[in-house]
Amino acid sequence: MINMADQLALLPHQCGVYRFLNKDGNVIYVGKAKDLKKRVLQYFTAGRNLSVKTRRMVSQVQSLEYTVVETESDALLLENNLIKTIQPRYNILLKDDKTFPWICVKDESFPRVMQTRRMIRDGSLYFGPYTSVYYCKQLLQLLHTLYPLRTCSLHLVPQAIAAGKYKKCLQAHIGRCKAPCTGEESAQDYDGYIRSVVSILKGDVASVRKILEEQMQTAVRTLNFEQAQKFKEQWEALTRYQARSVIVSPRISDVDVFSLVVDTPSSMAFGNFLRVSGGAVIQSLNVKYKLQIEEDPAAVLSLFMAGMKEQQGGLSREIIVPFLPEAIPGNNKVHVPKKGDKQTLVSLSMRNAGNYRTEQLHLMESRDKRTVREQKTQKMLTRLKEDLRMNVLPLHIECFDNSNLQGSHPVAACVVFRNGIPSKKDYRHFAIKSVEGPDDFASMTEVVTRRYSRLQSEGSPLPQLVVIDGGKGQLSAAFNVLDGLGLAERITVVGLAKRLEEIYLATDRTPLFLDKNSSSLRLLMQLRNEAHRFGITFHRKKRSAGFTRSALLDIPGIGPRTMEKLLGHFGSLKQIALATEEELARIVPAKLAVKIKEFTVNQGTGS
Template sequence: MPAEKISKILKTLPSNPGVYQYFDKEGRIIYIGKAKNLKKRVMSYFNKDASLTGKVRVLVSKIADIRWIVVDSEYDALLLENNLIKEYQPRYNIMLKDDKTYPWICIKKEPFPRVFPTRNLIRDGSEYFGPYASVKMMNTLLDLVRQLYPLRNCSLNLGKKQIEAGKYKVCLEFHIGNCLGPCEGLQSEEDYMETIRGIRSIIRGNIGMVRNQLHELMKQHADAFAFEKAQIIKEKIELLDRFQSKSLVVNPSINNVDVFSIIEDAQAAYVNFVKVASGAIIQSHTVELKKKLDETTEELLSLAIADLHPRFTSGATEIIVPLMPEFQLLGITYTVPQRGDKKQLLELSERNAKYYQLDKQRQKELVDPERRVNRILDTIKKDLGLKEQPVHMECFDNSNIQGSFPVAAMVVFRHAKPEKKDYRHFNIKTVEGPNDFASMEEVVYRRYSRLLEEGSSLPQVVIIDGGKGQLSSAMTSIQKLGLQDKIQLIGIAKKLEELYFPGDPLPLHLDKKSETLRVIQQMRDEAHRFGITHHRKRREKGTIKTSLSDIEGIGSATAQTLLRKFKSVKNIKMATLDELKAAIGNNRAEIVYAHFAEEKEKKQDK
């Protein structure tokens, strides 16, 4: 970077509002920004400030030239920046992505204008309303218009000379009542344009105004005793009422308002726009803004409002937002609601933005399945404060019932998915009685001492099912093996789903919908299931060995049959001879019955 040249430019920068442009050594624009004070803003990039992020430092290293445009106000700077970014699409600027070509309603600039849907905007003076993210909503609106107003749908040139020359004849649309025949001069252009004014009001959401006009016209017909015409107008008013009842109605006092909400992730922001007119939501649209540098939420919201507000030709005088944007449009009132109907509108807008974000993520994950895994691992890494992605995680759970047959289970997750072939069971060898802490210390030591002996890879994270005590016991083994700097231990307490870290008395509370907590819970539940299954098998084998297998002539298969039938040894002892015969046959039933009868007699003698 020619430091001397940049230094001279910085000294000449004005303190006015404006837009600055950074160029690389090839003369390409790499960044465009706006500023309330050009001198302060641009110089902030070149101050030796440790707070500047790596992305900004890379940008600065590529700057070879700086140019600027002075404007009258911050608002002008915002609009100019938005236009320049769209034209040049610099590498380091926020990219506003809107990859769908949404349809518009066009009122064509021509004699007796047609009204039709289109995806192509032609700069010929025609009026365009939209875009409509919901094609169904647009078609519903067009159906309402066609039912209220007879319109031509032909593409004839209905100039005055052509009509007077009698070039055209009415078509079937006229005979079935869908058109009033302007091609033959049966409808005046003035009357047709009055229809267009009503249609324009409906499209803009001013249904109340159209309803009042129709109501006045109905009254005029009724006063003139033209009851058939009055009835037709009445049916149109009812049609309008039915349409409005299908719209999402909010407080009728909320009129001509725009709502903008924003949600973010590491790579992008999603801004939803909702338009409210006459107490009903008439439009909704969401855009994605690709982040390039460390843009603030206020800056991202400003850019989206600057783009969407004029694009939808909104005449709203109030904008509802979750926070005040960095730059504000002139003549507009900004409201950050705390409660009430406006707050509910903002929450509705946020839900739409969230759905759009999830839809985008699903599309990306279908194209690249590993993207979802990397996103989840990055989330876990961030939430747990890890140094690297937790590609390999393990979870331990103790399982014993009243101290009998103590076992432990370990499950393995790789890339946030179960790796069942690596699951392991542990029979507790060195601990007597129900001592969960000592049992945990034993199995953790056995697991990782073996991995070290084999030279196998170690997990980045180990989850301990239990609170501080279990975690402390596991940590004792980890420290004995010298792995405290290689493995992150985390305990999860079942009652409140709290996460504990070694040496930290305060738990970490994650959002209940957090993907990190969901993965940890899945591991914990899987370890518990795996451990209970093994414990049950050991308990059954132990029971069989001590109570049934000692009976001479009774094998393990017969013992299993008896336990499946009677559920416990106690029930077998209480069973009648006939019940035993039905289960295992006469000979073996008599052996079992005689064994327990003899055992009972011995107890009575004592």
């Protein structure tokens, strides 16, 4: 077997494509070069300032292969084909748009025009790809509005049509198709529609509009006004379609525009491709590349152009770019405009590439932040599981807190955390129903019973951890309920006391003290504080409503309906107390207005 040193010595000073192979014989990198020997030796020359990724790649190279070609253009195209076929690990990874929709004109008798996501090389014509499915469908709808194209999948060969195998469908009856399946439309007429469709899809809207104008004038001269109106409607639809394109300049025709923005920190390159026809931008496409090793922007631009040439089935004769590529894939005229409309067009493409770069980097940053946050949460929950001696990770945690004022208006709150963050849609309030007076233990018993008996009956998921705001007494009340429901083995329940932030376990008399900076304790305190906030807000609201109701109902002559009428008009008890007798008399009888005023003055409610 020839070693690497011998292979390097035998490389020719010719244009070609080289391939690096690893110890398993797999191609890990494909490259092109004007001079194979000079380019490949750059990787293995001592003292070269190579990046970490490139050094890693070179360390894996065990052998190389190369192919000599005639021109740089041939080398570029061969490199592009090999990268797509082999997909080497260290080459630029093109995030291609193979899933984008295309418009296909089938190679068949009476061709169909339809949307597809698969390009089959069967002689059919493909136009696209379109980055917007909505735009693709709108364009198809326009074409079917302009021309009576068939939508069926029948095999319309002349023999089958002559034999009368087919019948008219609904599309033919409503005038959207001229029934070529029954021989009512000739292949010659239908092919005329297809030629116009292909012209529109290629961007030649002006010539189709001119044909429609001539047909409209001919129909008018022959007094066929109904047909002239149809031609006019088609002309207007085509005009609206063209108006949606970005007008560049009527002097610019059949030009392709390429631009490229390289983001070195992320090792990414972002490209934009514009196709201009008849002075209008008829196609725009963004692509992104992952640069595995350092690449000159000119080389990346060459690869971008080669890829688009293969994808589009060819490029326009004239190509404008912000800087010259390393090689040109064909005999196209490539230049860098310095001023005028073409320079404006390059600026437009560069702006699109820059916007695409910003958008993609933002998405990547968001994904990275989410990943870091998820890793941090996973670590925190794992620590909590270990600290509380749990068997499972506490992905679903619930916390309970009681609130009352000397036993009046007792309420409770349940807050829910999923994956370490609040799940506010799952929060619940509880109005205590069976407890009289300030009895925290009985209130906790009622709330926990109501919560988990309901979850059991509904078959809803149960939490792995329940946190009780309180000490040993509240914890015992909650644990006894769970034990009675048969859930004590499935749910871990702990109590968090406020004074020293000690943690009580249901199965251990000795409290657990965690480090004040522990992520486990911080999470439990966040749960407790959130439950307290949620509960106290509900308690204040209920207490305020109860005070308003009781104060008004204590006035002789006021019942629930009158109270609702007063509150509905004035909004609150304070506003009722501030109102004059005349204002009150507009809502209730004058005698009752006097009583209300006397009552509020005596009670001092207006203060």
